Amino acid sequence: MRILALLAFALLLTGCENRTDSDSLPGPDQIVRLSDSEIKGLDPQKISDLSSLRVAADQFEGLTRLNASGFAEPGLAEDWSITEDGRQWTFRLRDGLQFSDGMAFDAALFPQIWDRLQAPETASPTKALFENIAAVTSDGPRTVIVTLKSPAPSLAFSLAHPAMAAVPLHRIEKAGDKWTSERPMVVSGPYQLAAWLLNDHARMTRNPLWHDDPAPTASIIWKPMDDSLSAMRLFLSGGADVAADYPASRHQWLMKNHPDLTRSTPYLGSYYFAFNTRNAPFDDTRVRTALSMAVEREWIAEKVIGIGNIPAWSLLPPELTGGISTKPVWADWDRERRLATARQLLRDAGYGPANPLKFEIRFNSSTEHRRVSVALAAMWKDLNVEASLFNSEAALHFAALRQHDFALARSGWIADLPIPENFLTVHQVANGAGNYSGYDNPAYDAVVAKAIATAEPDKRNRLMRQADEMLVADMPILPLYFYVTRSLVSNRIAGWQDNISNVHPSRTLRISGK
Structure with a gap:
């Protein structure tokens, strides 16, 4: 019975998506991105590693978000104002916001998200990043007020972090930690996780109810590659569109042989x-x-x-x-x-x-x-x-x-x-x-x-x-x-902008000619 149970579990892991090898390769409407490690978690308030945060940023949006240049721009909020002393920021939400499952939400959600981030049971590893925030409150359905302990001109950057994004509390209250197991995941951002094969790839598809114009590419594949040399070889063989890293020892060779693909910023x-x-x-x-x-x-x-x-x-x-x-x-x-x-x-x-x-x-x-x-x-x-x-x-x-x-x-x-x-x-x-x-x-x-x-x-x-x-x-x-x-970017990818934060949201990338 134990053997049968283990076999069933293995089939469950490998069978959560019917796929062929081509499903995780670059395609006419699919971008494949290589990360340097496997996703550690899907709850944006419970992760801190870079690979997980990149996937979370594709799925969850906050009052602000980061653009292709790495700068903060309006996200779920259409604009904001700041008091003269710099201690109170007032955000005006876009009209008609909803999660990918059709559940509408308004300004009242954000104080609850803040409370969840602060809660001991959440055990958020990124909570300290927001210790300058004194309170998050709402004033009517479209106004969110963030009060600070001291001025923070960088607050727009901070609020773009996935830990402060809109998460579906209605699903979390019902399913608990299992809410991240739902496929597709219920999200607030441009993409939603459709399938995840551990140590193989995660496939994301467009969120049809996202407030903005549809993301330019229908499908995004994230593939973990612990070894940067293997990642480089897969990329150069045409098996990926973007590699998040390559060995420092290969930099000069890449600059000589593939200068149009090599990014050092x-x-x-x-x-x-x-x-x-x-x-x-x-x-x-x-x-x-x-x-x-x-x-x-x-x-x-x-x-x-x-x-x-x-x-x-x-x-x-x-x-x-x-x-x-x-x-x-x-x-x-x-x-x-x-x-x-x-x-x-x-x-x-x-x-x-x-x-x-x-x-x-x-x-x-x-x-x-x-x-x-x-x-x-x-x-x-x-x-x-x-x-x-x-x-x-x-x-x-x-x-x-x-x-x-x-x-x-x-x-x-x-x-x-x-x-x-x-x-x-x-x-x-x-x-x-x-x-x-x-x-x-x-x-x-x-x-x-x-x-x-x-x-x-x-x-x-x-x-x-x-x-x-x-x-x-x-x-x-x-x-x-x-x-x-150090990054490798295919010539077929448009929208990539080198920036000091090394931020390249999938919603800002597209396949050339599309």
């Missing part, structure tokens, strides 16, 4: 190493600065990595600071001048040939991280610095960072939203164990807090840059470069 991410400022030797700013001065960032970005990364001397990507990249005064000095100054700083801190600086560089297992670590150790030999290497798998590595068990460790940050504070607050004392370096500067915390509380955009940005400059001066982290995204 600046991303909302900073790659850096964290100094443990709690203990010697890196409790001394002079030591941290000396090591930073000896690093050849251009060489690391262009030769060691070689996929178009921009060298970084600061935390914030220039796209978030009006194209202005913060640099220390010594960034443009020649190497000999930098090394001479660095040696003097180390001598002042008590290090030299008779007492060489020794420490361990910790990194998580990756060819990229190893190559960067080796390069750093080699560059520091000119300072008589002895840096050894230690690598471990990612879970152990980041556990060590949270437990402060390191001297210098590979780290970095990819932002949830295209806003400076998403980077800067990581390095505050209030971030607890997530503040890996242990950076503790009340003046920095005060500038960040003042920036967040400022509604006027130009003044707010100046304060954000000031905080970034303080990080550069204190050097609790060693910035090396800004991330880029």
Whole structure:
């Protein structure tokens, strides 16, 4: 009986869709997208991994949504207004909104969605992203009011997150967690999940009751590909229209052989190493600065990595600071001048040939991280610095960072939203164990807090840059470069726009000529 039960279960998993191999291949009205992992969940308030969020963004829409350029635009709301102090946003809903099953909804739904996100039983992993929201209320059937604790010019981006989208509470109340098992799923966005074959593909079809014009492509296939090399090969063989990633080692080959298909675009991410400022030797700013001065960032970005990364001397990507990249005064000095100054700083801190600086560089297992670590150790030999290497798998590595068990460790940050504070607050004392370096500067915390509380955009940005400059001066982290995204996009796909958020909603893609 046990064998029969297992067999029945296997048939249930593989038989939830009658299909042929061609069902998951690019077609005249079907786009195939490769993601870097399997979907982890379908409830938009209970997911945080990128693959699941991309599928959720295709299915669920909120008051706002992101367009092909990665910017926020009206979604279920047709427009909005903001009070002068920046703390209250009023959204005007479109008329006649309904879910894909025909159930109508109005402004009263959104306070309920907010309550569900906050509820302990929901256990939302993204709840902290919205902690600046004080309340969500409705005023009549078409008005939603979002009240904030402090001004947030980025709220339109935040509300485009799937966790704040309209979910079918009428189905959730009836079916509980099983509501995501319904096919097609009941949704509020342009597509609805029609079938999901685990570790094979998920097929989405148009939501006929979506408020906007029908999505340009009838069917979207999401295929999980854990191995980026396999994804690249499938794409190049014509088995997919879009690959979310490809191996860094193949970048130059792709640029030479398939430049029209290869996309490498600046991303909302900073790659850096964290100094443990709690203990010697890196409790001394002079030591941290000396090591930073000896690093050849251009060489690391262009030769060691070689996929178009921009060298970084600061935390914030220039796209978030009006194209202005913060640099220390010594960034443009020649190497000999930098090394001479660095040696003097180390001598002042008590290090030299008779007492060489020794420490361990910790990194998580990756060819990229190893190559960067080796390069750093080699560059520091000119300072008589002895840096050894230690690598471990990612879970152990980041556990060590949270437990402060390191001297210098590979780290970095990819932002949830295209806003400076998403980077800067990581390095505050209030971030607890997530503040890996242990950076503790009340003046920095005060500038960040003042920036967040400022509604006027130009003044707010100046304060954000000031905080970034303080990080550069204190050097609790060693910035090396800004991330880029790597994608492969077929020539038959139109509507793809490179952007810093790496956002490419399926509703904005179409097959050329259609």
